[in-house]
Amino acid sequence: MLPVVQLKGVTHAYLGDNEASLAIEDMNLSIDKGEFVSLVGPSGCGKTTLLSIIAGLLQPSLGEVTVNGKRIEGPSPQVGYMLQQDYLFPWRNILDNAALGLELTGNLNEETRLKTVDLLNEMGLAGKSEAYPAQLSGGMRQRVALVRTLVTNPGLLLLDEPFSALDYQIKLQLEDLVSETLRHRGTTAILVTHDLSEAIAVSSRVILLERNPGRIRKVFTVPDKIRNSPPLYARDQTGFTELFHEIWKEMELAGSK
Numbered sequence: 001m002l003p004v005v006q007l008k009g010v011t012h013a014y015l016g017d018n019e020a021s022l023a024i025e026d027m028n029l030s031i032d033k034g035e036f037v038s039l040v041g042p043s044g045c046g047k048t049t050l051l052s053i054i055a056g057l058l059q060p061s062l063g064e065v066t067v068n069g070k071r072i073e074g075p076s077p078q079v080g081y082m083l084q085q086d087y088l089f090p091w092r093n094i095l096d097n098a099a100l101g102l103e104l105t106g107n108l109n110e111e112t113r114l115k116t117v118d119l120l121n122e123m124g125l126a127g128k129s130e131a132y133p134a135q136l137s138g139g140m141r142q143r144v145a146l147v148r149t150l151v152t153n154p155g156l157l158l159l160d161e162p163f164s165a166l167d168y169q170i171k172l173q174l175e176d177l178v179s180e181t182l183r184h185r186g187t188t189a190i191l192v193t194h195d196l197s198e199a200i201a202v203s204s205r206v207i208l209l210e211r212n213p214g215r216i217r218k219v220f221t222v223p224d225k226i227r228n229s230p231p232l233y234a235r236d237q238t239g240f241t242e243l244f245h246e247i248w249k250e251m252e253l254a255g256s257k
């Protein structure tokens with residue numbers, strides 16, 4: 001089966017006036033359909049750079065990224081991107097914010113509008129369609145952002161620390177909701193996070209990057225028993241703490257580079 005994402009020798013240097021800095025070097029990785037993969041590593045190891053390249057927002061200096069076999073050369077409706085900030089427009093109501101992606105791609109019609117309402121309901125936002133972002137909590141706004149991303153049916157979802165600004169309890173609830181929704185839809189996802197326990201709880205694989213330059217240091221496979229539990233309960237499974245410590249130890253070595 002063709003991998004959803006394939007990185008081949010991806011290298012990126014940022015060019016300044018007098019110098020170039022190598023942000024990531026020779027990254028190779030394949031991600032299969034329905035996989036949920038997390039990128040972790042010390043600050044500056046290239047997580048956001050890599051996500052921007054996969055999103056088609058940045059062209060790598062060398063190498064290539066393919067999504068469903070097609071080389072990524074710019075932003076594509078196949079790839080959804082969800083960030084730490086929800087970026088909802090304050091003057092649009094929740095339904096109009098959630099339908100923005102459909103509108104921008106010329107796909108908003110009666111059927112897709114109803115689908116957006118259904119998805120808002122599914123995300124626990126029933127009755128909020130007419131409300132405005134300022135009337136919602138941070139966790140609710142992030143759920144609207146998720147609906148906006150999912151309703152266009154991207155085959156690949158990129159998540160750049162989407163839970164990090166939320167209170168702990170809301171964060172756990174949202175991890176559960178996102179993980180369950182993506183599993184149900186068979187969506188492939190890549191999550192960037194600084195929270196190692198979150199990475200293990202939601203992922204099938206945790207990719208540890210190192211810095212100077214950013215490279216893949218080690219790939220950890222999350223055992224099925226942990227992977228098949230909802231994220232909230234995954235943390236109680238046998239082997240979770242051991243895997244946490246194993247990755248943590250390696251992460252300290254990656255950070256000392």
Ligand SMILES: Nc1ncnc2c1ncn2[C@@H]1O[C@H](COP(=O)(O)OP(=O)(O)OP(=O)(O)O)[C@@H](O)[C@H]1O
Binds near residue numbers: 023042046
């Ligand atoms: N626009 C830019 N211009 C120049 N250098 C950049 C730029 N963006 C990132 N870098 C450099 O590239 C390297 C990787 O940065 P990146 O933001 O991708 O890392 P990160 O792992 O996401 O970091 P963090 O965990 O702190 O968010 C760093 O050395 C950073 O200073």
